[in-house]
Amino acid sequence: MKDNLNEALKYTQKIRNSNSNIRDDIVSDIYKNAEEITNKCVKKDTKKILEQQRLDDIITSKAFGGPLMILILAITLWLTITGANFPSECIAKFLFYIEGKLTLFFKYINCPKWIHGLLILGVYRTLAWVISVMFPPMAIFFPIFTFLEDLGYLPRVCFNMDYIFKKAHAHGKQVLTMCMGLGCNAAGIISCRIIDSPREKLIAILTNNFIPCNGRFPTLIALSSIFVGIHFYNNSLFASLIVTLMIIIGVILTLLTSYVLSKTLLKGFPSSFTLELPPYRKPQIGRILFTSLIDRTIFVLGRAIAVAAPAGVLIYMLTNIYIGNLNIATHIVNFVNPFAKAIGLDGFILIAFILGFPANEIVIPILIMLYLSTGTMMEFENIHQLKALLLNNGWTALTFINTMLFCLLHFPCATTLWTIKKETGSIKWTILSVLIPTITGITICFINTKIFNILT
Structure with a gap:
């Protein structure tokens, strides 16, 4: 011995x-x-092992690993954007049809107009927007994500990105939490539990919001379709490429912010971890459907509905209670307009993001409502009408770019913020998770505006 x-x-x-x-x-x-x-x-089946090793030589290689990841991301987004359009439209028509019937019922029972406005034009219409816009993309994206996970591809993504994240003094597993954040940042925050190091777990939580979630995709997709895709034959393809570019920018900012945090508030060196690449497996369809639709889509949608319902009440009150000749929302818009102009936006856009805090997917409906001064969220029949409305309200190329960037980099939604508080158990880190992306977004938009003004 x-x-x-x-x-x-x-x-x-x-x-x-x-x-x-x-x-x-x-x-x-x-x-x-x-x-x-x-x-x-x-x-062991030596032949099968050799085939998988040959496949890994391509998927995890420096030459093909990165481009392949971007290609798969772009295809996933294209399938999500293209596939979600029709079901989203059908769900919206059905829910707004129900709204019409509810309105008739309220009239039949002689319900006061303000109660109808609060419950139907406020709460119900907000929920209708959230469900119709959020459910179809999630029902497509999450199964594709779960399919790649079940196939054994996601650990290869983690392997490919591990070296870069180590350079940023972050954990390689953060890649997986980022991937989950593409579906929902709240789900991405919860997935940070797979990181053992408390320091690196906090870095992953604080930077997860740089990855656009399913709630921000509608705004990014709509703006991409209006200002880029509408000029081409296949606008969904170009819209998906622009959204892919936004995600790449988000990844770069995640790495930079992770490095800064590891050198300041969360000092330390990246911890090593052993990643054993699992064999490629035949995906189990039953498991994929259950995990993606029940465990993820319905869970996330339920949380979004829980925070969007009271938001509908607040939005309706702000746009229907008048002080003088203007409603409260317009007074707030006029107050924040100088600051919004300084970062290449306008007061209406900034207020739409603030009022969209409970659920990011209602930002565009709120913006339409504010521009039209209707007091209720509106729906446009096609993308050309929305483009005309934005251009008539002074939108330029700078407004388009900065709105896209601010959509990518603004504060987390209420659901994500609630999840961060639960996961960290700290008000301090919850506040920081708001300040870090918001200050980054404001700074980048301000610099972008200055450069644009100098060049033009």
């Missing part, structure tokens, strides 16, 4: 003197021993 201990101490000293990574050497030795035991006990 004593001899074995001395031998182990000598071996440890030898590793230290050679300046090698002790942990990597120990893990390597464990895997070597495990492989020897496995070879004695388990029969």
